[in-house]
Amino acid sequence: MEWNALSGSLGSLVEGSAVVVSAFSGMIAARRKRMDFVGTFTVAAITAFGGGTLRDVLLERRPLFWVSHQEYLILIFGLALVFLYLPQLFQPLHPLAEKTFDLIDALGLGLFSVAGCAAALEAGMPIFIASLFGVITGVFGGILRDVMINQIPIVFRQTSLYATCSFVGSWVYLLTLPIEIPFADLGGILATILLRLGSIHYNLTLPLPPHLKPGVSEQEEERLG
Numbered sequence: 001m002e003w004n005a006l007s008g009s010l011g012s013l014v015e016g017s018a019v020v021v022s023a024f025s026g027m028i029a030a031r032r033k034r035m036d037f038v039g040t041f042t043v044a045a046i047t048a049f050g051g052g053t054l055r056d057v058l059l060e061r062r063p064l065f066w067v068s069h070q071e072y073l074i075l076i077f078g079l080a081l082v083f084l085y086l087p088q089l090f091q092p093l094h095p096l097a098e099k100t101f102d103l104i105d106a107l108g109l110g111l112f113s114v115a116g117c118a119a120a121l122e123a124g125m126p127i128f129i130a131s132l133f134g135v136i137t138g139v140f141g142g143i144l145r146d147v148m149i150n151q152i153p154i155v156f157r158q159t160s161l162y163a164t165c166s167f168v169g170s171w172v173y174l175l176t177l178p179i180e181i182p183f184a185d186l187g188g189i190l191a192t193i194l195l196r197l198g199s200i201h202y203n204l205t206l207p208l209p210p211h212l213k214p215g216v217s218e219q220e221e222e223r224l225g
Contacts, residue, residue: 014118014185015052015065016072018111023048023076025104026145027083033149041080043148048076050141051112055133059123102200103193105142105154106165110192113138113166114173114185127174134170138192139163161199164206165192 026047030040049066056064066072116137120130139155139162146153155162173188198204 014111014189015115016069018108018115019048019052019066019072020075020079021104021111022108022141023079025101025108025142027080028101028104029145029149031083035149037080037084040084041077043145044076044080045073046148047108047141047145048072050144051116051137051139052141054140055116055119055137058133058136059119059125061119061123103197106193106196107189109138109142109162109166109196110169110189112141113169113192114188117170117173117188121174121177131167131170131174134173134188135163135166138166138170158205158208159203161195161204161206165196165199168192168195 023044026044027040029047030043033039035043049064049072052065056062113134117130117134119137120133121127125133142162143153143155169188169192172191173184176187177184
């Protein structure tokens with residue numbers, strides 16, 4: 001199999017997996033808010049397509065990836081119907097899904113980060129810009145999901161690393177890409193997932209700037225600028 005053909009087939013597999021995983025995280029989030037089918041389908045679709053849509057708009061890619069692959073939308077529509085109206089099929093997964101929401105979200109973050117980098121490189125973007133497109137593609141769907149369910153987006157909370165995980169995973173992908181494509185995809189996805197789950201388990205965060213540290217008064221904040 002030629003290099004370009006291998007890259008294209010793996011890219012489609014990664015992006016398709018990212019869509020399904022992210023849609024599932026959106027459905028779980030919608031169920032927590034007791035949404036009906038319209039709400040569940042909307043949140044799932046926005047979670048699955050939000051990051052990739054922003055990526056495609058910025059890269060001026062037309063048609064948008066979910067327009068050129070209508071099967072993604074049809075699949076999410078069907079999954080949302082089954083998720084809501086045939087819950088017995090998902091019953092064994094419900095407790096597991098609730099407990100492993102962070103894992104599902106981390107998997108979607110890793111998959112979309114790699115997909116975003118690959119699309120940016122395909123469009124001729126420089127390597128650093130490609131890493132930022134990885135972050136944009138990885139986090140934006142989750143931001144829209146959390147906004148839709150009236151929560152502060154995970155990426156903006158001072159609880160654990162999120163966008164940083166996507167950034168690191170993007171660079172693992174970019175730096176290992178010259179070796180071989182399958183290893184680069186796998187490396188970037190695993191790096192993102194492991195760092196995300198590790199940051200949750202160990203409560204890892206970026207260092208706080210001085211004015212945000214506990215005990216700093218408003219007067220001290222003004223003095224620090």
